[in-house]
Amino acid sequence: TIDTTDILIDVTGLDKNIVHSMLNILAYNFAEHGWIIEKVKIVTPNSIEYTPQEYGEKLNLDKNYVNMITGLNLNENEITYLLKKMRYNAEVKGNKIEVKIPPYRLDILHQIDLIEDVAIAYGFNKIIPELPNIFTIGHELHIYKVVRKVRDIMVGLGFQEVLNYIMTNKNILFEKMNKKIEKVVEVMNPKSIQYTVLRNSIIPGLLNFLSKNKHVEYPQKIFEIGEIVHIDNNEETRTKNYISLGFAITNFSLSLEEGLAVVYALFKNLGIHGFKLTPLKEEPSFIKGRVGKIVIDKINVGIIGEINPVVLKNFELENPTIVCEIDIEKIGKLFRSFYL
Template sequence: MPTLSYDKKDLLSLIGKKLSDRELEEIINLIKPNVEEMGKDEIRIEHCADRPDLFGIEGLARAIRSYLGIEKGLKKFLVEDARMSVKVEPVKIRPYIACAILRNFKPTSEAIKSLMNIQEVLHETLGRKREKVAIGIHDLDKIEPPIKYTAVSRAEKFIPLECEAEMSLEEVLEKTEKGRKYGHIVRESKLWPVYVDSRGIFSFPPIINSDRTKVTEKTRNLFVEVTGIEKKALLQTLNILVTNFAERKCKIEAVRVKYPGKTEVTPELKEEVIQVDPKKVNELIGLNLSTSEMIELLERMGYEASLIKGKLQVIIPCYRVDILHAVDIIEDVAIAYGYNNLVPEFANVATIGKPLALEKLCAKARQLMIGFGFQEILRPVLTNPRDQFERMNLEASEVIEIENFVSEEYTCMRKWLIPGLLKVLAVNKHVEYPQKLFEIGDVVIPDKREETMSKSLRKLACVISHSKASFSEVKSVVESFLRNLGVDYRIEEFKHPSFIEGRVARVVEGRKEIGFFGEISPLVLEKWELEMPVSAFEINLEEMKV
């Protein structure tokens, strides 16, 4: 949930109406974000992660204007025909791009600050710290076509942003702040992605732009390029950015993106339509609204709505990337109506609940691990085969795959927890050591005996990372954990490709293997780019007799 600061004067100017601090705070809190601090010149706002269209000051102002009735209904954006093309050559590491041109940019200090802020917050959220999506914004008039997106060797040179000397791409990763921070995204690839014009490299995504094309107070036209591993996410990111700056009277111009064998035109500012049952609206919110009242409320939230054959046909703005289902539309009806206007009711439920035995065990396990000095993390159940197998020095095996996945990061269900913990260690190498993490969560394994052809299991895993992390250290944690739970166990020799041979063992209860532990193999550490030794264990909580 990002917390961002906004210039109050600029926000009120974009809204186009004078509002007192109290009025402004009340409206912002009603439309979803939460005002943390209302200062004399700045406002600090905590945002919900599902509304990236509100992260920029322009998008926030647009939502407030609509809510106040200054500019109700669906906002239409004109996209001028493409005059520029970008040739795309095969780039394995980041294969997709989308581009746009913003003309008539007025480079006020507020506009430039907003441009930089929205770029960075979209990097952190939709872009997943630039791994999924990265944005480059350039002075269009300093670019000399033809433009090409291609992959080059790390020896190629250019002058990075705010630098005076030419550097190779390898040097950029070593000598610049952005290179050190984001270099891990490209380092494993032999060839690295760049944008090139007739004068050479002007962008090295997802790391840094060139100094030659930087945006200054003299910039009048912008070239926006978005690269990534997921096409849908980069198109959504581009839509949010260009529609925000259309609020500052910039003209949006399309760009032809020429892939081998096909040409696409971006941005695609297409609206989608969702059908909503009016009865469901009243049922979920607990009101008795007429359809005309629902339409009025939806217009206050920036939608266009009409009643067709007893159903609400709702047109969704191109920048509302959070709308996935009719329930999301119903939520906006409730927001427009005002949560403060809803009358609370007691739930009409007569049953009495109690925790399952497994949940009691998990609670006790969690308490023990925290007592041992570990920090709990929660990772998604969704993952990918590369993390589960290749990086763990394992042969690929059957997994539950996602049929229509939207991200290369999440294509299957996880079979074990340790890879997720190593991933957390890999992105936290800058944090003080020792690092001691654990997770209690579900894994999903194929099982043809089950109706769903799969089975969920609750497991516990932990990792210990520091310069002297060892087999004996993790063994002591495992034994303390099992003794505290009263488990009758024994430890046996074991082999596992993810662990160092001779420094790995399994835990057996009766005739069943319930877990394993040991020191992670240097091959695995290298694949995760981990610099410290790691010891780990994983235990199946459902197999334990407690």
């Protein structure tokens, strides 16, 4: 009420450091509004503590490091003054600056975080830009020129772009797709059962998207260009990222030829001729006889097919669905003229 003069803040939790941090933030938030912070004495069998904390961690800041990062020429006293403007308790000690970090600044982890605040206090607008003494020419990565061109073509073909997370789960990636569980990159301590692995295909995400949008009028034509991750023990990280295009079409009446027409139009606009469709005998996610590999110059660059009714039922989809996934990077390596 308006007559309240004292408030006791009680914070509980399983992690002592987090509990102290949250208490500090709350207490100093009240202080910003004119309240006076009083400490509470906590007596335990092994120690006596006073909360909230007045100051948090201490960090030593090197003047030369500050000047190297910011491009300025500040002395210790100037840096100390700027830090105090940002509410730090700073003091010059020898050739270092000892900085006491306010307990509510949980974002300060390294000297570089302090240097950022020094630059803010100094004023970014006062820092004069300088050209580096090296000769470099920046340019867009070639693969993203391909990506941009493919995106424009797909939009021109009447598709709507969607964006899914690279993280998913084995249920969507394998079980709903009627596939055996494969080895994929898994998250060690996932926060949610929805996001436990990194996807190795774009198609399951597209089907999941369609299952959430059954109320939208038909036909539905969507595509996504994004990264997938495969395990590769030859890489330093034992994984390798690929950029893929995936598209899906669903309608009351649909045939594989409609999907192939999209592939043909895409490749024609990219200047690709002579791709072949090689039938796949066993692909449990697709209807037998209505699925094949997309091959260019004897290189497998993708897959296209009509989704198996079992998979449609798993995703609660009611209409025939054609999906396709094409490796953009393989296309780019085969036809570098796309980049121009």
